[in-house]
Amino acid sequence: MKNSILLFLFLLIPVCLLVWFAFKAQSNEQLAAQQQYQNLAHSQLRLIDEKISLYFQQLGNVLITNKAQLQPASNEQLKQLTNKIRQFLQYSPYILNIYIADEEKQILYPSLTQNLSAKESEFLKDIQVISNNSSLFYKQKEISQTADNRYAAVSQKLFSMSRSKQQAEIQDQGWITWYQQRNLQHIFWFRDTQNRLYLLSLDRIKILSELIALLPDKNPSSRSHNASLQETSIRLSNSNNELIYEWGNYPHTDKQSIDLMLSYPLSSWKLSWYAKNLSENNFQQKWSLLIIALFASLLMLIIMFVFYREYNREIRGAQQRVNFVSQVSHELKTPLTNIRMYAELLETNIESESLTGISQMSSQELSKSQHFLSVILNESQRLSRLIENVLSFAKVQKESFIINKSEAIADESINNVLLSFKPVFKQKKLSVQFSANAAKPVNIDSQLLEQILNNLLSNVEKYAAHGKKIEINSSQTAQRIKIEIRDYGPGITKTEQEKIFNAFYRSNTKITEGVSGTGIGLTISQQLAKLHGGKLSYKNVSKGACFIIELEV
Amino acid sequence: MKTQLLHQPIHYKLLSFLFIVILLSLLQTKVLANTTEIKLSTNMATTVMEADKHQTAFLKVSLTGFDIDEQQTRIPANIAIVLDKSGSMRGQKINYARQAAIHAIRQLNNNDIVSVVTYDSQVNVIVPSTKVSDKTTINRLIRSIQADGNTALFAGVSKGAAELRKFISKNKVNRVILLSDGLANVGPKSPSELGQLGMSLSREGISVTTIGLGLGYNEDLMTQLAGFSDGNHAFVEKPSDLVKIFQYEFGDVLSVIAQDVNIIIECGENIRPIRILGRKGDIIGNKVSTRMNQLYSGQEKFIMIEVEVPEHHENTNAVIATVEIDYNNLYTHSRYNLKDSVSVNFSASKKAVKESINPQVYESSVEQVANEYSKQALQLRDEGDISGARKMLNKVADYLQSNAGMLSSKRLRGQEMEARKDADEVDDSSNWQKKRKVLKETQYKRSVQQSY
Structure with a gap:
């Protein structure tokens, strides 16, 4: 009983250990995989974010090149400047409106002294929130720390790119984002050497369209470097959490995603990564290892059981054979001892008789001798039976x-x-x-x-x-x-x-x-x-x- | 010129007349042989206006593309076909759309560039922009399109434009042809936002033609997108008509002769532009500026402007406007500049005014004014004022009727019949969805003088 409990424990413990280790390994692996996956997803999203940041950087560089066309020439009349800028706006693909003010905050364009179009006057009204807030264009770092203004946030990102000659003439530049009718609008601003402030209000639709053009389309698998994007999809959504664009080939119906907020100037926008591994969580993988572990332990149990039985049988067989030999020897010895003892007794009886004379053997003596003889006979019969059995057993075994x-x-x-x-x-x-x-x-x-x-x-x-x-x-x-x-x-x-x-x-x-x-x-x-x-x-x-x-x- | 001639002695007059005739005939032959100039004409509805009256008048600036010789090589086209393949396109619609695209591409040759973009909730560049040399591959790819999913219209057009940009050129006709049967529901989705997209594309020299299929699409969005980018718009009720419409559209694209047309109209002293009929443009002070993305061979496109003219004394004349246009001639690969001006005389005689009517211009002005009223009627209907809309449409019809009678114009008569029918049908709410699309389409085509 004790043995079997020991044996059972001996069996059970490794099985339990196996299952536990499998489970542990499984969850560890899963955790690691998840972590790795998240890292991968994040790095992918960050790449996209960088791409978008680069776009804005390049856009800024392009916009800066317009400075020469916008800068008022010396002695230029406001009227001429206005015409010049209107003409410029007609052809500019990105800029919807421009605001220019000189050092004394005199508005050069759109100047109220000129005939303004409806669009221009509306813009002038709207832009005042920003243009009056001169702190937006100075001491950027201090401002950015306190800037929780809903309407305007300041770019701390001064482009660290090596400045070209033309850029050297620019004192400062940056992005401002503001909301107009729930929509994120971008303003690119810079100052020239005369400390004139230029605010370029950009076409958000144009920017959006170009961003979308920049991002991959549905089938990234056709492009080798994006192989890791298979079975995933990425969504770009705006500050109102409205879907702007998505690509990839994972049809997500779930809500689980890895998110990354975009960097300035799209900082309220979000990239979300959806993938199969994320939502289905490797259900199969999760259980498969466990099932394998269980199966393995079951197999182990069976094997052990078979071995145990086989071993027991062997032991029993060996024990029986040992028993058999000792018993046979014992069996052989007992009747032989009896036969010898009684034969000796009979001998002494006969000897004493021969000493006293044949006829003098009493009936008592006689019956004693007969008893001895019967025992001898019995025992020898037993012996012969035994030997016969052993012999026939051997014969039957040998057929x-x-x-x-x-x-x-x-x-x-x-x-x-x-x-x-x-x-x-x-x-x-x-x-x-x-x-x-x-x-x-x-x-x-x-x-x-x-x-x-x-x-x-x-x-x-x-x-x-x-x-x-x-x-x-x-x-x-x-x-x-x-x-x-x-x-x-x-x-x-x-x-x-x-x-x-x-x-x-x-x-x-x-x-x-x-x-x-x-x-x-x-x-x-x-x-x-x-x-x-x-x-x-x-x-x-x-x-x-x-x-x-x-x-x- | 005429007035100058009148003051010359008689023999001079004759001589110069002959000279002019000869010159003109010479010019005519030359022009016929190789006309590569756009015809610009600026006219008033009446060349004589009533004196001593504060009034408004219509100014028509029309541009007519020159005809192309058979021998002349066609201007290469750069076309992006953007197909809606959302779930609603399933079945016949997508089938005909594929066919239409394949048929249309047959008209293109090795010099043209085409790309095919489909969108549902995502965008798929089926055929990245490529020279139309291997039509079988292109056709095979188009046939693989299956309908399924949502409608990311904005992204679809953006991607289509991105494909165009790969080969964009001032000397190609750059066009996105958008087919949609549903409402945009992923990304920007309002008509104004799509209009803005059209505007920004138009600045790059890209026009977007929008083809609305069935009764499910947003006609405001589609006309805005087409309008701001100076593309065409069509309402196709039956999918089987798609092939035809695509043929028309490609025909149109392949007949472009000039692009990037800027028009600046500067009104004369004290004359103030009030509005531009039909088209979009900026009015700043006395200056109207507008643009067209392209002009087609043999087609007349015009801008109708209503101007306010202050009182003038009898027998004076006034320059109403000077017009300056510049455009990129696709055949000569250079920019051209044209100028014109128009002036009117003032007379006390109403008869003189009436006699001075320029029937074509007058007709156009009536047509455009009626079209504007029709748009207002549509707006009233949208606001739920059905009776107001009907009243408005009837007024339009009466207006058209009286002018049609005066000018004996069949065209205006036709438009009048249309308006009467519209007035009848404006309260048929069961059919309104379709009616509205038809109205939008007709109004749009009138505004931009679409050829089909």
Whole structure:
């Protein structure tokens, strides 16, 4: 019991460990994969963000080049300047409106002294929020720290790019974003060397259109460098969380995404990364490892169980063989000792008799001698039975047992055997009831039959002597002889019944305690019966045990 | 010139007359052989105006593209076909759209560049801009288009424009042809935003032609986009008509002779421009500036401006406006500059005024004014004022009727019939969706003198 618990633990612990490790490894791997994935996604998104930032940087550079065209020439009249700028605006692809003010904050364009178009006056009105807030264009860093103005935020990003000659003439430049009717608008501003301020209000639709043109289309897989984008899709959404553009080929229906806020001047916009791995979370992968672990442990259990059984059988077999040898030696030794002892006693009896004269042997002495002789006979019979059993067992094993069938009467064989057991039975006070109904001579191996009977009766003598009674019933048909031997001993339990015919098996119960035996008696008897074309079987009876010998004629 | 001639002695008159006739005939032959100039004419509805009256008048600036010789090589086109392949296009629609694109591309040759972009919720560049040399591959790619998904119209047009930019050239006709049957629902989606996109594209020399298919699209958005980029617009009810419309459109594209046309109209002293009829433009002070992306061979495009003319004394004349245009001639690859001016005389006699009517200009002005009223009627209908809309349309019809009678113009008569029909149908709410698309289309075509 203790052993089996140990064994069970021995089995269970590694299995549990295996499963646990698998699970742990799985979740670790998943975590790592997720992390890696997030990093990948973030780096991809950051690349896009950089692309967009670069776009704005380049746009700024392009816009700066307009300075020469916008700058008021010396002594230029406002009217001329206005015309010049209007003309410029007509062709400018990016700039919708321009605001120019000189150092004294005098508005040069759109100047109220000129005839303004509806568009220009509206712009002038709108831009005042920004143009009046001169702090937007000075001391940028300080401002940016306190700038939580909903309408305007300041670019801290002064372009660190190496400044060209033309840019050297620019004192300062930057982006301002503001909201107009819920839409993010961009203003690019710069100052020239005369400290004039230029505000260029840009066409947000144009910028948006160009950004979209810049971003990949649906099938990035056709472009090799974007292979990692397969099974993903990326969304660009604006500050109102409205979808602006998306690409990639993952049809997302879920909400899980990896997000990245864009950098200035699109800082309220967002890039979202959707992917299969993200939402479905490797369901298969997650379970597959666990299933494999479970399966492996199950397999391990089975293998261990098989090995355990095999090992047990081996152990049992070996033990039985060892037992067998020791028991056979013991069995051989006991009758021999008895035979020797009684033979010696008989010798001393005869010696004393020869000393006192033959005729003087008292009846008491005589009966003693007879008893000694009967014991010697009994024991030698037992010995020969044992040897016979061992020999026939060996022969049957080697398949060299020969059956000698001859004309014989079954009842006679039974009587012969009973006769040989008579002294023992008498000694153990066992009465025998023999109803003989097989008196016709038939063609059988009487020696074989007697061996079987010997084994059965010796078992009764050994284990069921206190039942006090043996019933033997013989019957005969044209084809077979049937002999029932029944005792009134303890009987054989159901589980034992299956095993009693196994070689070297000795039932491990109270019955066999203190009784020696080899454990091959029933085995050899059954084998012999089979060889004879019959069988030896056990029959359940209410009390005691009943064996039935059937032999073919 | 006429007045000058009148003051010359009689023999001089004759001589110079002959001389002019000869010169003109010479010129005529030369012009016929190789006309590569756009015809600019600036006219008033009446060359004589009532004196001592504060009034408004219509000024027509018309530009007519020269005819192309059969021998002349065609101007290469750079076309992006942008197809809506959203779920609603499934079945017949996408089938005909594919066919239409394939048929239309047949008209192109090795010098042309085409790209095909489809969009649903995402944009897919099916054919990146390429020379039309391997039509089988292009056709195969077009046939692979399947309908599915949402409508990212803005992104589709943006990508189409991006494909055009790869080969954009002042000497090519750069055109996005957009086909959509649904409402834009991804990205910018309002008509004004798409109009703004059209405007910015037009500044790059790209026009967007919008073809609305079925009854599901937003006609305001589509006309705005086409209007601001100076493209065409068409309403196609039956998918089977797509092939035809694409043919027309490609025909139009392939007959472009000039691009990037800037028009500046400066009104004379004390004369104030009030509005531009039909087209978009800026009015700053007494200056009207507008532009057209292109002019087509043999087609007349015009701008109608209503101007306010203050009182003038009898027998005086006044310069109403000087017009200056410049454009890029695709055949000579150079910019041209044309100038013209128009003046009127003032007379006390109403008869003189009536006799001075220029029927074509007058007709155009009536047509455009009626068209503006029709637009207002549509707006009233949109606001739910059905009876007001009907009243307006009936007024338009009456206005057209009286002018048609005066000018005995079949065209105006036709327009009148149209207006009467519109008035009848304006409260038919079951059919309004379609009616509105038809109205929008007609108004648009009238405003920009679309050829088909």
